[in-house]
Amino acid sequence: MSDLLERLRERGWRLTAQRRVVAEVLDGDHVHYTADEVHARASARLPEIARATVYNTLSELVSIGEVIEVSTDGRAKRYDPNARHTHQHLVCSKCGTIRDVHPSGDPLAELPEAERYGFTISDASITYRGTCPQCAAA
Amino acid sequence: MSDLLERLRERGWRLTAQRRVVAEVLDGDHVHYTADEVHARASARLPEIARATVYNTLSELVSIGEVIEVSTDGRAKRYDPNARHTHQHLVCSKCGTIRDVHPSGDPLAELPEAERYGFTISDASITYRGTCPQCAAA
DNA sequence: TTCTTGACTTAGACATTGTCCAATGTAGGA
DNA sequence: TCCTACATTGGACAATGTCTAAGTCAAGAA
Structure with a gap:
């Protein structure tokens, strides 16, 4: 740091x-x-x-x-603080824990022109939600 | 309604x-x-x-x-309220306007098993950020 | 080194958003 | 119509974030 x-x-x-x-x-x-x-x-x-x-x-x-x-x-x-490497987030719905994850596709490329409504799009972020192993066990 | x-x-x-x-x-x-x-x-x-x-x-x-x-x-x-049709969101960074959009891929399928850390994942949401035409013109 | 100055920090008031609770009201069944 | 469990109310409270005026200090200048 x-x-x-x-x-x-x-x-x-x-x-x-x-x-x-x-x-x-x-x-x-x-x-x-x-x-x-x-x-x-x-x-x-x-x-x-x-x-x-x-x-x-x-x-x-x-x-x-x-x-x-x-x-x-x-x-x-x-x-x-892990801003220099693009990544997405996986959040536990119960305890709120966050993990950094790296999905395969490029979400920006997956938004068709017709769905952009004239916006200049700079960024796409994905949030996965689910239950973490600890909360699932409890 | x-x-x-x-x-x-x-x-x-x-x-x-x-x-x-x-x-x-x-x-x-x-x-x-x-x-x-x-x-x-x-x-x-x-x-x-x-x-x-x-x-x-x-x-x-x-x-x-x-x-x-x-x-x-x-x-x-x-x-x-548009909960019955899955969709994602496009947000203007300046004025906060939100539009519903429909990207092509399936983000859930794009998260490799090795990146799931034992979570049971139920949902993925994408937020696109950018500047809307009105704010770009101003 | 010491001085100077504008940027930084502080403490606390204030703003916004959301939650909780006890008292009161009421939708819908008997 | 009457009952009663569920819904609403209003206001206190909680959590998070912002702002301001006054004091402090890092870093360049001399």
């Missing part, structure tokens, strides 16, 4: 302790925390970090494309 | 004025209101209808599969 900090610096960002901590929390694959979870984990390392700062930093990371915002259920948005 | 009322009656639902009004508001294709918009439109016909009643009725319609809940942006969920 230090390369993320590097990229941020190249964009002229001021590297504050708060931003560093948020970036560290988001480190790793298959991480899909809510803003609140990011705040909780960041607080563990930097107790005085403000909620607003976490929201600000997450929004900035999303706007420059380093992190993807995932809203699967109308509850809290989740933040997915 | 009177057939919806008929189906509800068959399920043993009590047909109250409030439920009737909510069903009427949801009548038609390409309708994707938020709960608040449903409430506003229902209030126009039945001024004393409570917010909680609208939420209750919408939840019930979703749980019996007459209406689909769509959360495209982490803001308010939208309610899509």
Whole structure:
């Protein structure tokens, strides 16, 4: 994740302790925390970090494309740092767990011209829903 | 939409004025209101209808599969009454307009077994994002 | 190194969306 | 018509996110 900090610096960002901590929390694959979870984990390392700062930093990371915002259920948005490799999401309807998955087709190519209504389409995201093994066993 | 009322009656639902009004508001294709918009439109016909009643009725319609809940942006969920025909959604990133669309492939079939992580998958939804003609012109 | 400055952070008020509950009302069967 | 279980109401509450004014600080300049 230090390369993320590097990229941020190249964009002229001021590297504050708060931003560093948020970036560290988001480190790793298959991480899909809510803003609140990011705040909780960041607080563990930097107790005085403000909620607003976490929201600000997450929004900035999303706007420059380093992190993807995932809203699967109308509850809290989740933040997915694995933005450099296109992938889709598999969500457990019961516990809300999210996995990154890689389907075979290209959904963008599968939308006929007649179904585009003049839109300029930039992106397609697929959400698979089901029950995870843990919840199925319970 | 009177057939919806008929189906509800068959399920043993009590047909109250409030439920009737909510069903009427949801009548038609390409309708994707938020709960608040449903409430506003229902209030126009039945001024004393409570917010909680609208939420209750919408939840019930979703749980019996007459209406689909769509959360495209982490803001308010939208309610899509066109549930009997499977379809996907095309969302304008600027104004939030939603259109129903029908891509060619079957996303469920495109998720390899190795990418299912033991989940029992029940459903796949695709959200296309882009800019609608109106917003592109502005 | 120290200074300066504009960007960053903070705390808390506020906004939006959704849920819950006790009291009241009523649809539909007896 | 009367009963009663189910539905509705209104308002409190909860969860998530946004905004603002005042204070703080990273990083370049001198």
